[in-house]
Amino acid sequence: MDKAIVLLSGGLDSSVALHLALKEAKEVHAISFEYGQRHNRELDSAKLVARKAGVADHRVVTLKLDQWGGSSLTDKKMSIEKGDVERTDIPVTYVPARNMVFLSVAASYAEAIGAQDIFIGVSQVDYSGYVDCRQEFIDSMEKTINLGTVMGAEKNQPIKIHAPFINMTKAEEIKLGVELGVDFGLTWSCYNGGEKPCDTCDSCLLRAKAFAEADVIDTSL
Template identity: 40%
Template sequence: MTEKLSTEQIKIEKVVVIYSGGMDSFTVLNRALKDGKEVFALSFDYGQRHVKELECASKVCNSLGVKHKVIDISSINQLLAGSSLTDDIDIPEGHYEAENMKSTVVPNRNMILLSLAVGYAVSVGAAQVYYGAHSGDHTIYPDCRPEFVQKMNDVCLIANYESVEIFSPYLTVDKSAILSDGISMGLDYSDTWTCYNGREKACGKCGACEERLEAFSDNNVVDPIEYEA
């Protein structure tokens, strides 16, 4: 006789995936599906410079038949000044480890997005929020570091009557390893956008592009998207 599943076991099958439309969150989304989860994808318009990532996210979710919400929280932009991703500040060029890349930090962004995602998880009965932080972001982004993820997880486990776990499957590995896992899953990255600029083609010069190109080079695979240079 089949053992009856507990409520917690049933809940863990549903997960919310914070899905920006970039290559990292695309891999996270597919990892959740590969893990056998029922995925509720959640994307945010927080007033970023362009919506190309969001367009990619919608296209992918439609093709996969994944439940997808795009939430407009752009009104908070008036509180989150000083980032080149949201303000009229030039996007810096160079590697993520360069000091000038700190201008791409959006104040408290991931704490805000995770809090909203956890609320959504409680409402749909999901016990986990999948989140694409990885080691390549640790230098520049405090809200992608293991200590931040652990503290947020501690809070989210007690913030509601229903515990929600913050799950970062790639927290301790870099973008090359993320891509390697995606390749092993047979993923096509042509419908992902990583560049901080929202032009027709990726610039190939900003930190996001440089790290993406390094990942493809490390895996001996050609990036399927087009670049200006």
């Protein structure tokens, strides 16, 4: 592939996705979002990951999703709930339609620079109950993007959404990341800000579980 766009949050999943895209595409552009999240610690990690990886360009787009809240990640009046790796309900950290918004912006960016490939590091195996991390959503979103862009609807240059980890566990992602040379020490997964991870939120627990299952040391600790 020629040009690729990678949604880069600075977390584990997106950082591995970035390195996979670097292996498969000639030119990689990373896009991150300042969407009104309660802290910028993960965004700081995204900048470090992109810089070390040597992407062609790294854009940070501001979207004020905190104007209406609806998530403990964008509304400081809401608390980050205690983590539960066996959770089956939708957690309060779910940000309404976040991946839909992010992929729409990425599609605009992709069309503007003539990129036909977008990478997103979602998984429907370890997805914390987020409905916008499922294969059916990715398939539907790809169809919508190609119906609503000149590239897809008129030029026969369809945009492809790559979700390479959709059926992989985080442990499998970590093993792949090791092969790709990902510096996990630069990544951040904790829903809370601060100097060190809280070790109690869903994201921290899922990360710890994944590294243990992969038998890999988490160098961010």
